[in-house]
Amino acid sequence: MADIKMLDASDRGLSAGYMMWYRFSRNPAAVIGALIVFSVIFLAVFAPFLTPYPKHVGAVVDFRARHLPPDAAHWFGTDKAGRDIFTRTIFGLRISLLLVIGVLGISVPIGAVLGLMAGYFGGWTEKFISGLTNVMLAMPPLVMALAVSNLLEPTLMNAMIAITLLWWTWHARLIYAVSKQIASEDYIEAARLAGAGPMHILFREILPNCVPVISVKTTLDAAFVILFGATLSFLGFGVKPPIPDLGSMVADGRQFMPDFWWEVLCPGAAVLYTTLGFNLLGDGLRDMFDVEN
Amino acid sequence: MQQHPLIAILTRLGTFVLVMIALSIMIFVLARVVPGDPARMALGPAATTEQVEALRQQMGLDQPLAIQYVDYIGKALRGDLGMSLVSQRPVSADLGQTVPATLELVLVSVIFMFAVAIPLGVIMAHYRDRAVDHVGRLLSLTGVTIPSFLFAITLQLIAARFLSGWPIIGRLDHSLGWTGGPTGLLILDGLLMGRPDVSLNAFQHLLLPAFALSMAGIGQITRITRSAMIENQRKDHVLTLKSFGVPERVIIFKYLLKLSSIAPLTIMGLEFASLIGNAFVIEMVFAWGGFASYGLQSILQKDLNAVTAVVLVAGLFFIVANLIVDVLITMIDPRLRRKEAR
Numbered sequence: 001m002a003d004i005k006m007l008d009a010s011d012r013g014l015s016a017g018y019m020m021w022y023r024f025s026r027n028p029a030a031v032i033g034a035l036i037v038f039s040v041i042f043l044a045v046f047a048p049f050l051t052p053y054p055k056h057v058g059a060v061v062d063f064r065a066r067h068l069p070p071d072a073a074h075w076f077g078t079d080k081a082g083r084d085i086f087t088r089t090i091f092g093l094r095i096s097l098l099l100v101i102g103v104l105g106i107s108v109p110i111g112a113v114l115g116l117m118a119g120y121f122g123g124w125t126e127k128f129i130s131g132l133t134n135v136m137l138a139m140p141p142l143v144m145a146l147a148v149s150n151l152l153e154p155t156l157m158n159a160m161i162a163i164t165l166l167w168w169t170w171h172a173r174l175i176y177a178v179s180k181q182i183a184s185e186d187y188i189e190a191a192r193l194a195g196a197g198p199m200h201i202l203f204r205e206i207l208p209n210c211v212p213v214i215s216v217k218t219t220l221d222a223a224f225v226i227l228f229g230a231t232l233s234f235l236g237f238g239v240k241p242p243i244p245d246l247g248s249m250v251a252d253g254r255q256f257m258p259d260f261w262w263e264v265l266c267p268g269a270a271v272l273y274t275t276l277g278f279n280l281l282g283d284g285l286r287d288m289f290d291v292e293n
Numbered sequence: 294m295q296q297h298p299l300i301a302i303l304t305r306l307g308t309f310v311l312v313m314i315a316l317s318i319m320i321f322v323l324a325r326v327v328p329g330d331p332a333r334m335a336l337g338p339a340a341t342t343e344q345v346e347a348l349r350q351q352m353g354l355d356q357p358l359a360i361q362y363v364d365y366i367g368k369a370l371r372g373d374l375g376m377s378l379v380s381q382r383p384v385s386a387d388l389g390q391t392v393p394a395t396l397e398l399v400l401v402s403v404i405f406m407f408a409v410a411i412p413l414g415v416i417m418a419h420y421r422d423r424a425v426d427h428v429g430r431l432l433s434l435t436g437v438t439i440p441s442f443l444f445a446i447t448l449q450l451i452a453a454r455f456l457s458g459w460p461i462i463g464r465l466d467h468s469l470g471w472t473g474g475p476t477g478l479l480i481l482d483g484l485l486m487g488r489p490d491v492s493l494n495a496f497q498h499l500l501l502p503a504f505a506l507s508m509a510g511i512g513q514i515t516r517i518t519r520s521a522m523i524e525n526q527r528k529d530h531v532l533t534l535k536s537f538g539v540p541e542r543v544i545i546f547k548y549l550l551k552l553s554s555i556a557p558l559t560i561m562g563l564e565f566a567s568l569i570g571n572a573f574v575i576e577m578v579f580a581w582g583g584f585a586s587y588g589l590q591s592i593l594q595k596d597l598n599a600v601t602a603v604v605l606v607a608g609l610f611f612i613v614a615n616l617i618v619d620v621l622i623t624m625i626d627p628r629l630r631r632k633e634a635r
Contacts, residue, residue: 131311134308134312135311135312135315135316137563137566138309138312138316138566138608138611138612138615139316139319139566139608139611140565140566140567140569140570140607140608140610140611141566141567141570142566142567142569142570142571142573143569143570143573143588143603143604143607143608144604146573146588146589146592147320147323147592147600147603147604148323150592150593150595150600151323151324151595151600154592154593223438227438227440230440230442231440231441231442231570231571231574234440234442234574235573235574235577235589236589236593247440247442250440250442250443250446251442254446254578257446257449257450258450258453258454261450264443264446265443265447268440268442268443268446268447269443271440271443272438272439272440272443275438275439275440276434276438279434279437279438280434
């Protein structure tokens with residue numbers, strides 16, 4: 001299907017880049033996903049200017065305003081200390097995005113490099129890296145995160161360090177599969193015959209062809225990292241109060257559950273909104289690059 | 294590649310043993326090296342240096358780490374996982390009490406996953422790009438993206454609001470006077486001991502948490518089943534069947550479904566890791582009192598023997614699940630079976 005489309009495109013002098021953009025922009029789910037992700041980033045970055053009560057991020061207590069239901073002044077209501085939940089939710093997005101940058105910023109490059117090496121060099125390098133990957137994949141990440149962060153100190157930071165230590169394996173495995181396939185292509189052989197060194201072949205010949213796969217996987221992973229971070233802080237491995245993060249806001253609100261439902265549902269919905277955005281965007285990118293799975 | 298399937302499974306078994314060893318070394322080292330002195334922690338700040346030293350010798354902490362590890366594994370294989378510092382009981386006894394609760398929850402969740410996701414995926418593939426397909430995709434997307442705590446709490450809210458009297462926490466009503474059965478799996482025990490009321494009550498308690506726990510898996514497996522069904526429809530042998538005039542129903546249920554269940558099964562094995570992770574959340578929200586609750590508690594209270602055991606059991610859960618998946622796939626996949634005949 002895609003091949004036919006591409007042929008049509010080149011017949012009419014349209015570039016592959018334009019065709020990708022065309023496919024992306026005609027996919028409503030992908031566009032919605034991109035808009036959601038953009039809105040989350042925008043809100044998180046400019047939170048101090050966009051939120052009605054930026055002071056409520058700190059240890060503000062206003063007992064007269066406790067547990068107010070959502071209204072025009074407090075869109076998401078207020079919490080047990082009378083703080084505006086909308087403000088705290090927007091600031092909570094900052095923590096979520098920082099986690100994404102921290103975890104994926106470290107684990108994706110590591111995973112990609114190891115995967116490339118395993119796929120291209122083969123032999124013992126391949127055996128060692130894929131063996132290590134298989135062992136690491138068998139560790140339930142949440143359990144590992146809980147254990148490690150506990151043994152150090154139960155903070156979100158430590159939990160996410162543990163996650164980073166495990167997360168590269170998924171990327172290593174994926175890039176391994178892709179690069180192994182690419183490594184057997186003729187143009188790699190041609191590059192080798194032309195005297196290209198392994199560094200050139202790995203990073204100039206194979207890596208660019210892995211970019212679609214990496215970017216799809218990374219976008220989808222962003223959603224997982226956000227879910228993970230929220231889950232961990234919900235379980236009590238959060239950032240230090242009073243800094244707002246979405247998971248611990250939900251956990252706090254759970255004590256007042258049936259009556260003050262907005263304290264749970266609003267920050268929870270913010271997590272859902274964000275993960276939904278990254279998922280839609282990731283699926284859209286997948287269709288755009290036309291990569292399998 | 295041309296391996297006998299039995300050899301393939303044995304190889305996998307070997308890998309899993311290696312994984313277990315690696316996991317145990319890692320958690321053992323973490324538990325012994327990082328947090329300081331377990332003897333001091335057990336005795337508290339009031340103990341004298343001599344007392345601490347005596348306990349260190351008694352616990353074997355003065356030995357090299359490698360010997361301590363071998364010692365620990367030797368005991369663990371005989372069912373001795375040490376004492377829990379918090380409950381003051383053997384960890385194995387704590388696990389014996391809590392693991393069945395989680396096992397029951399996980400088993401029913403897995404049944405839910407397949408019971409919902411496979412038919413849904415088949416229907417979606419059959420009515421591709423029609424209304425059912427779109428609704429199903431929305432549902433599976435929700436399953437993948439919704440935080441499990443949000444879904445669990447929302448279920449509780451809905452049940453509390455619209456189904457008054459439906460149990461939303463715990464495993465069983467205390468009023469039933471149940472004292473425990475042979476397996477610890479309440480639904481099974483109730484049937485075994487002639488107490489169907491217990492089974493029914495346990496099932497009612499189980500329904501919401503199991504649904505909450507299965508939601509993420511339902512999302513994943515529906516997606517995978519749908520795309521596998523669509524992909525396999527184009528396979529030559531399916532087209533051959535079609536051209537022979539074999540009824541669509543027979544093609545779908547006899548040929549396509551079998552072929553298309555390989556991918557979801559594989560994913561299921563990998564999904565087990567996040568299933569165990571989500572069990573921590575679900576057990577907390579529904580006050581389930583299973584192995585994950587125990588794990589969370591022991592982690593928060595720095596109960597080292599318990600933490601070590603919990604991580605090992607969680608790893609074991611994952612590995613056994615994947616082994617079962619491997620065996621199932623070998624049984625289903627005709628390409629693997631043909632090699633057996635050779």
